[in-house]
Amino acid sequence: MSEDFYDILGVSPDASTDEIKQAYRKKATEYHPDVSDDPDAEEKFKKIQKAKQVLTDEDKRQAYDRMGHDRYEQAEKHGFDASDGGAGGMGGMGGDPFGGMGGGNVGGGLGDLFEQVFGGGGRGRRRPQKGRNLRTGLEITLEDAYEGTERQFTIERPEECDVCGGEGYPPSADATTCPECHGRGQVTQVQQTPLGRVQQTTTCRRCQGEGTLYSETCGECRGEGYVRREVTLTVEVPAGIQGGQTLRMEGEGAPSPDGGPRGDLLIDVSIEEHDEFEREGDDLRYRLPISFPQAVFGDTVEVPTLDGELEFEIPAGTQSGETFRLEGEGMPRLRGRGHGDLFVQVQIVTPEKLNDEQREALESFAEAGGDEIEVKEGFFEKIKRAF
Structure with missing residues (x-):
């Protein structure tokens, strides 16, 4: 039985998901250890299950088709989540465990390591990152904790710059194509690794992945696209909450650096001492x-x-x-x-x-x-x- 997942199930690479599932049921019935006389039935059955698991998952199948069987197996062997171009972390955990809370591209996270080893331009296919979570504190009375309450509070957080609309440059700025990446936002290098000759695709450092350079930056936000601004919010405090517990307000954190959803606001609750x-x-x-x-x-x-x-x-x-x-x-x-x-x-x-x-x-x-x-x-x- 070939190692290729399509050959294992006996389907073509352009087979539909329904065809793959149908082929899996047929093969599973043939090689199930409880009914098959094949001496290698158990091992073959495991391979059939693995093939079905990968080829019926859209993200995993795309990664498998892009990388090929050997490189895909190597990625999983080393703990990478190949279905997300390496950005998914290890052991099934969501997010980059070494990348911190924020939404920037700074730092050599696990996704960078995957790109260096296996290539494939994973950054270009990433979904927009969620903004950074923010944290604040709120003190309430014991009576508030008993009855539940609605409280208003003010925090300072990053907000989109009104002058440049979050772009980081004024409308009058001249735009030119980045000469480093030729407008692609990524640069590609080929290097030798212990796994052979591979291609490395990374975000262009000169234009930060924009593909375009501008003649001037916004004077209000200094090119960041965001300014710090006070906002007043209202939070529902549930009855029975205890000191030390944290409330979460979804979407009230920092904005995403690349158009994704805002982060969350975490509110650490403390309760005043009571006289009685x-x-x-x-x-x-x-x-x-x-x-x-x-x-x-x-x-x-x-x-x-x-x-x-x-x-x-x-x-x-x-x-x-x-x-x-x-x-x-x-x-x-x-x-x-x-x-x-x-x-x-x-x-x-x-x-x-x-x-x-x-x-x-x-x-x-x-x-x-x-x-x-x-x-x-x-x-x-x-x-x-x-x-």
């Missing part, structure tokens, strides 16, 4: 001060929540530091999956001053419990230590 509540994920914690009699006899009190006041029954005999759980009174969970809980920790407050009636009552209480006390040595301090 402490947040732990979707749960809230609140310290509730109560008096000694309330702890002893029990009471009904008002507990604040982020959704208003809530009645809470303090059971008789409550100890200082005891914590009670109020289910569903915490923060809303993202995407509407209920609420966390509110944990109320009771703290018994000892009065700093007592009138005669209060002092007498506490003395009687202590004596009824069998305590021997001497008021002159600090009865209040003893009570304070006890609780």
Whole structure:
């Protein structure tokens, strides 16, 4: 069985996708290891699958036809995504893992390395690159995080120059064909590599791939095509968001350098500290001060929540530091999956001053419990230590 994918499936190079799929089904039935008596059925079946995978994928088939079988196999062996002229990275990852976030052509990324080794002018076939992502911060209150909110904010970002329309040169500039690439925007060289004599096609450095040189640059943007400008945006902050999470506004980042889509704006959210509540994920914690009699006899009190006041029954005999759980009174969970809980920790407050009636009552209480006390040595301090 020949190594050529078309020969493996028994189709011509101009076969349609439907014809390739039909041929694959026929071959797969013939050489499936579970039904075939051929001693090499398993290996042949793998080759049939690989041929179908490549030839039914439009991008991969174009790369295969352009490069030929041997060079295509070499590209995949070395980890290149040949379907994108080498710009796809390694191991199936999208984008150039060494190319950074931006949209420029600066730097020797994996796509450049592929072009140097396998040639083929990959840059000329690339889709326009997405613009660079931008990042900013936004601080909100705990109430905002509880209810969700809509916030306006201002950032400074690159915008298309109004004077030159993003071209980098004024309309009055004289245009001439680049003598380096003769207007093609690319230059081609042939060099010897460990894989043999190959052709290298790269973007023309003199005209930056434009194919044209201009007599002057725009005075407003200095030839960049972009200027930094303040813009005001509005973002929807969902209920339940936590500090440290990031919101993404698609298409609100930097513009593309070659006509592609804008990058995104990433918004890092932080939440102000609250005077009453402490947040732990979707749960809230609140310290509730109560008096000694309330702890002893029990009471009904008002507990604040982020959704208003809530009645809470303090059971008789409550100890200082005891914590009670109020289910569903915490923060809303993202995407509407209920609420966390509110944990109320009771703290018994000892009065700093007592009138005669209060002092007498506490003395009687202590004596009824069998305590021997001497008021002159600090009865209040003893009570304070006890609780």
